[in-house]
Amino acid sequence: MKKDIILAGVGGQGILTIASVIGLAAIEVGLFLKQAEVHGMSQRGGDVQSNLRLSDKEIASDLIPFGQADMIISVEPMESLRYLPMLSKEGWLITNTQTFINIPNYPAKEDIIAGIEKIKNHVALDAENIAKEIGSARAANIVVLGAAAPFLDLDYNLLENALNTLFGKKGEKVVGLNLAALKAGHDFAMEKIEGRG
Amino acid sequence: MQKLLLLGAEAIAQAAIDAGITGIFAYPGTPSTEITEYVQNSKQAGEKKIRSAWSANEKTAMEAGLGVSYVGKRAMVCMKHVGLNVAADAFVNSAITGANGGLIVVVADDPSMHSSQNEQDSRFYGKFAMIPILEPTNQQEAYDMVHYGFDLSEKLSIPVLLRITTRLAHSRAGVAQKPERGQNELRLPSDMRQFILLPAIARKRYKGLLANQALFLDDSEKSGFNKYIDGPDKSRGIIVCGIAYNYLMENYPDRNVPFPILKITQYPAPRDMIERLVGACDEILVLEEGAPMIEELLKGFLSIGLTVKGRLDGTVPRDGELNPNIVARALNLKDTYGQDIPDLVAGRPPSMCVGCGHIDVYNALNEALNEYSKGRVFSDIGCYTLGALAPYNAINTCVDMGASITMAKGAADAGFFPAVAVIGDSTFTHSGMTGLLDAANDGSSITVLISDNSTTGMTGGQKSSASGKIEAICKAVGVEEDHIKVLKPLKKFHEENLKIIQEELAYPGLSVIIPRRECIQTLGRRMRI
Numbered sequence: 001m002k003k004d005i006i007l008a009g010v011g012g013q014g015i016l017t018i019a020s021v022i023g024l025a026a027i028e029v030g031l032f033l034k035q036a037e038v039h040g041m042s043q044r045g046g047d048v049q050s051n052l053r054l055s056d057k058e059i060a061s062d063l064i065p066f067g068q069a070d071m072i073i074s075v076e077p078m079e080s081l082r083y084l085p086m087l088s089k090e091g092w093l094i095t096n097t098q099t100f101i102n103i104p105n106y107p108a109k110e111d112i113i114a115g116i117e118k119i120k121n122h123v124a125l126d127a128e129n130i131a132k133e134i135g136s137a138r139a140a141n142i143v144v145l146g147a148a149a150p151f152l153d154l155d156y157n158l159l160e161n162a163l164n165t166l167f168g169k170k171g172e173k174v175v176g177l178n179l180a181a182l183k184a185g186h187d188f189a190m191e192k193i194e195g196r197g
Numbered sequence: 198m199q200k201l202l203l204l205g206a207e208a209i210a211q212a213a214i215d216a217g218i219t220g221i222f223a224y225p226g227t228p229s230t231e232i233t234e235y236v237q238n239s240k241q242a243g244e245k246k247i248r249s250a251w252s253a254n255e256k257t258a259m260e261a262g263l264g265v266s267y268v269g270k271r272a273m274v275c276m277k278h279v280g281l282n283v284a285a286d287a288f289v290n291s292a293i294t295g296a297n298g299g300l301i302v303v304v305a306d307d308p309s310m311h312s313s314q315n316e317q318d319s320r321f322y323g324k325f326a327m328i329p330i331l332e333p334t335n336q337q338e339a340y341d342m343v344h345y346g347f348d349l350s351e352k353l354s355i356p357v358l359l360r361i362t363t364r365l366a367h368s369r370a371g372v373a374q375k376p377e378r379g380q381n382e383l384r385l386p387s388d389m390r391q392f393i394l395l396p397a398i399a400r401k402r403y404k405g406l407l408a409n410q411a412l413f414l415d416d417s418e419k420s421g422f423n424k425y426i427d428g429p430d431k432s433r434g435i436i437v438c439g440i441a442y443n444y445l446m447e448n449y450p451d452r453n454v455p456f457p458i459l460k461i462t463q464y465p466a467p468r469d470m471i472e473r474l475v476g477a478c479d480e481i482l483v484l485e486e487g488a489p490m491i492e493e494l495l496k497g498f499l500s501i502g503l504t505v506k507g508r509l510d511g512t513v514p515r516d517g518e519l520n521p522n523i524v525a526r527a528l529n530l531k532d533t534y535g536q537d538i539p540d541l542v543a544g545r546p547p548s549m550c551v552g553c554g555h556i557d558v559y560n561a562l563n564e565a566l567n568e569y570s571k572g573r574v575f576s577d578i579g580c581y582t583l584g585a586l587a588p589y590n591a592i593n594t595c596v597d598m599g600a601s602i603t604m605a606k607g608a609a610d611a612g613f614f615p616a617v618a619v620i621g622d623s624t625f626t627h628s629g630m631t632g633l634l635d636a637a638n639d640g641s642s643i644t645v646l647i648s649d650n651s652t653t654g655m656t657g658g659q660k661s662s663a664s665g666k667i668e669a670i671c672k673a674v675g676v677e678e679d680h681i682k683v684l685k686p687l688k689k690f691h692e693e694n695l696k697i698i699q700e701e702l703a704y705p706g707l708s709v710i711i712p713r714r715e716c717i718q719t720l721g722r723r724m725r726i
């Protein structure tokens with residue numbers, strides 16, 4: 001088993017939480033893991049990404065080679081496109097469609113969505129709205145994670161366990177919200193896959 | 198024991214705790230900051246009473262670490278690569294004094310300049326000082342090398358440089374811990390003159406350092422960190438340093454590289470191993486993260502006889518960090534690429550946060566400077582450097598920490614008026630205040646804005662050594678009290694702030710303006726707790 005994942009977003013959007021959940025799940029089943037993060041300057045509202053690698057064999061490089069990522073998981077739509085050079089031909093692009101606009105020359109949203117739809121394997125969802133319906137806009141990143149879940153090759157309950165571990169300290173309500181967010185994202189993706197036949 | 202999932206930086210910190218350090222000394226700097234933060238937040242380090250607060254700058258950190266070593270205890274000193282320029286005097290001379298208790302200097306380089314103003318390779322400093330260098334390839338090796346490095350430092354009585362780069366510092370992997378070791382007892386050097394670098398003593402000690410090179414080299418050959426891995430195809434031998442090893446292996450999924458490999462992770466460069474590789478192979482490819490140090494060593498000035506490929510002949514790009522694809526191309530292996538980034542994707546550079554006090558400072562300063570010609574603002578390193586970008590376009594220089602005040606002073610001394618310096622609070626106590634002393638002593642006509650957000654913002658909000666002390670320092674170095682002005686950078690005070698800045702700009706003498714408002718990031722964090 002090998003999963004090379006690019007996590008993408010804007011500094012402060014919390015992509016590292018997604019990485020932690022997947023990481024905890026992977027470690028529970030004894031997979032090897034490497035995760036390169038971006039710290040420092042670009043965290044000031046710049047574009048940030050993390051290279052997350054899982055494998056049942058020892059992993060050599062902290063960086064995923066260009067063209068070999070199995071998946072891009074992005075919490076921001078324009079950022080999802082920034083890492084296309086990394087994505088393999090059969091790879092999946094999973095992205096939130098809510099834009100984060102902190103630059104004057106941000107492109108038109110329709111153009112971004114059109115760009116995403118050109119990618120053969122993609123799931124695009126409005127994670128903020130889905131999260132709001134569940135009761136917490138802050139869980140949007142977990143909705144995105146849920147949408148990625150069917151492609152991770154990790155048992156779904158491992159991700160649930162990881163959410164329990166990660167949010168356990170914050171109480172049952174927070175855990176419950178996050179589990180619901182995970183499921184909502186997951187269901188969205190499943191519908192999309194099945195809809196394609 | 199279960200493996201810990203740690204950043205490379207954190208693995209180094211955990212190892213230092215486990216190896217029995219008494220103190221860690223550092224000034225923040227990406228990508229080294231997390232080492233010291235990990236110790237500061239570690240319960241285990243707290244119980245062991247390991248000293249870990251931030252130092253004013255890298256030089257004071259280095260010297261304090263040397264003091265710990267003098268009394269026989271173990272110390273770690275951490276900094277980013279450019280920090281070693283600041284600590285260089287102490288660092289280079291510590292090779293002559295030697296160590297007593299184990300001393301490791303961790304320097305984190307930033308090839309590709311993700312968060313830095315250059316990509317200097319610290320191995321050159323280690324070579325220059327003539328001390329052993331360790332360069333781990335992964336998180337586990339980083340952990341193990343800290344243990345080994347402290348033993349080596351004590352065995353050979355010499356500080357050891359541990360060189361890492363951004364990718365290792367900021368990448369997480371599983372790390373197995375070693376048993377914990379206690380701290381050293383207090384024990385002064387047996388030679389009480391060891392640390393007195395008077396010329397007569399220094400000459401003797403320098404001869405000792407030169408003589409010890411053979412021991413350092415011997416350790417490089419035998420410690421087991423440098424590895425010769427034979428391969429059947431001798432048409433090419435590969436020398437691979439530090440983290441570059443991972444990128445090489447990534448290109449061989451079954452980990453069977455057909456060529457002989459020399460993996461270098463300890464310096465001085467292992468001469469016997471290099472000779473063996475050169476003797477066995479038709480040509481040598483050198484893969485190193487950073488500058489072509491080994492490559493230059495092999496190539497020599499005249500390039501006679503041996504074909505050496507690497508950064509100097511374009512087989513590998515001359516600048517920037519390595520990655521698996523660059524290594525694939527250097528080996529003529531299959532390169533891979535996804536698809537191009539669509540044109541519509543716009544750059545998203547870092548920027549000052551919404552609500553940041555530096556923004557109000559620049560809005561007022563820009564307006565105050567409207568009546569003068571452009572190009573008057575000498576700035577410095579910190580979040581406020583982002584004032585260089587649109588829409589502010591507010592600063593004209595950023596060179597090294599502290600250079601704002603001194604460059605403004607130089608310009609003023611050359612007859613440029615008004616000249617303005619903009620510096621942050623942490624940078625001011627790092628190395629701005631000595632420049633202010635120069636300006637006061639010289640009566641230089643400059644206006645210094647110390648934009649005080651009461652934290653070390655750019656590196657994530659570490660405690661600033663300047664807290665609560667700025668006015669007193671300015672007064673003490675000789676700035677007239679009437680020309681030390683504190684103001685609150687908020688939109689609603691724009692007019693009065695503007696007026697103060699205008700007045701001080703017009704004043705033909707030294708003045709300091711201190712706009713003071715807490716960083717909104719640290720404020721937000723405080724409010725959440």
Ligand SMILES: Cc1ncc(C[n+]2csc(CCOP(=O)(O)OP(=O)(O)O)c2C)c(N)n1
Nearest residue numbers: 226280578579580621622623624653654655
């Ligand atoms: C010699 C050196 N050490 C450390 C750094 C890393 N560094 C860059 S900016 C900065 C913080 C500056 O803090 P401050 O002056 O208070 O400004 P702020 O970012 O808070 O606005 C640090 C530590 C550096 N660039 N050079």
